[in-house]
Amino acid sequence: MSDIINSRKGYFLAYFVIYTGNYRRQFEAKRxxxxxxxxxxxxxxxxxxxxxxxxxxxxxxxxxxxxxxxSELDLIEVSPTADPPVARIYDWSKFKYQQEKKRKxxxxxxxxxxxxxxxxxIDKGDLNHKIKKVIEFLEKKHPVKLTxxxxxxxxxxxxxxxMDNILSELEGHIKYEERPKMYGRNLSLIxxxxxxxxxxxxEEQNKNS
Numbered sequence: 617m618s619d620i621i622n623s624r625k626g627y628f629l630a631y632f633v634i635y636t637g638n639y640r641r642q643f644e645a646k647r648x649x650x651x652x653x654x655x656x657x658x659x660x661x662x663x664x665x666x667x668x669x670x671x672x673x674x675x676x677x678x679x680x681x682x683x684x685x686x687s688e689l690d691l692i693e694v695s696p697t698a699d700p701p702v703a704r705i706y707d708w709s710k711f712k713y714q715q716e717k718k719r720k721x722x723x724x725x726x727x728x729x730x731x732x733x734x735x736x737x738i739d740k741g742d743l744n745h746k747i748k749k750v751i752e753f754l755e756k757k758h759p760v761k762l763t764x765x766x767x768x769x770x771x772x773x774x775x776x777x778x779m780d781n782i783l784s785e786l787e788g789h790i791k792y793e794e795r796p797k798m799y800g801r802n803l804s805l806i807x808x809x810x811x812x813x814x815x816x817x818x819e820e821q822n823k824n825s
Contacts, residue, residue: 732763
């Protein structure tokens with residue numbers, strides 16, 4: 617083994633293994649926050665919240681551990697950077713389930729943004745095809761960045777007129793909170809799916825069910 621490590625090939629192999637291992641750990645740390653619990657909590661004093669959400673105030677770590685054990689629960693450090701760190705007395709398995717559920721909900725909310733490019737001078741057939749594609753994105757809950765490419769001697773007034781025509785075609789499907797803006801030679805606007813009343817009603821029913 618030492619002969620391999622001492623060789624140039626072995627050196628790069630060892631470096632690669634160490635580097636990728638560190639990178640993987642860093643990636644996993646960014647992907648999912650880690651929570652210290654019970655004896656792994658290092659802070660001597662903690663601001664503690666019990667399983668019912670009641671604030672127990674700042675108490676010694678050992679006392680907090682004793683309270684958690686008496687309730688057959690865990691002491692979980694939920695905010696390690698606070699001063700003092702915040703810990704909650706709670707069931708660890710339930711806490712993990714809630715965190716995973718929250719992560720999936722946040723992932724669902726962060727819909728991938730799409731982009732559709734339009735020529736400054738676009739024929740009706742190409743425009744209809746792109747409008748249809750934009751509507752498909754919107755129906756799948758994606759925000760869409762509409763961009764008109766500025767080329768040649770095309771004026772900004774003409775590009776704004778093209779954008780107005782596109783927005784007219786998408787009326788009833790979109791909402792937007794600002795006017796289109798020029799970015800260099802291109803004109804862009806981000807539009808989002810317009811929720812019909814029936815869609816909002818269905819979402820509320822799903823939340824309450």
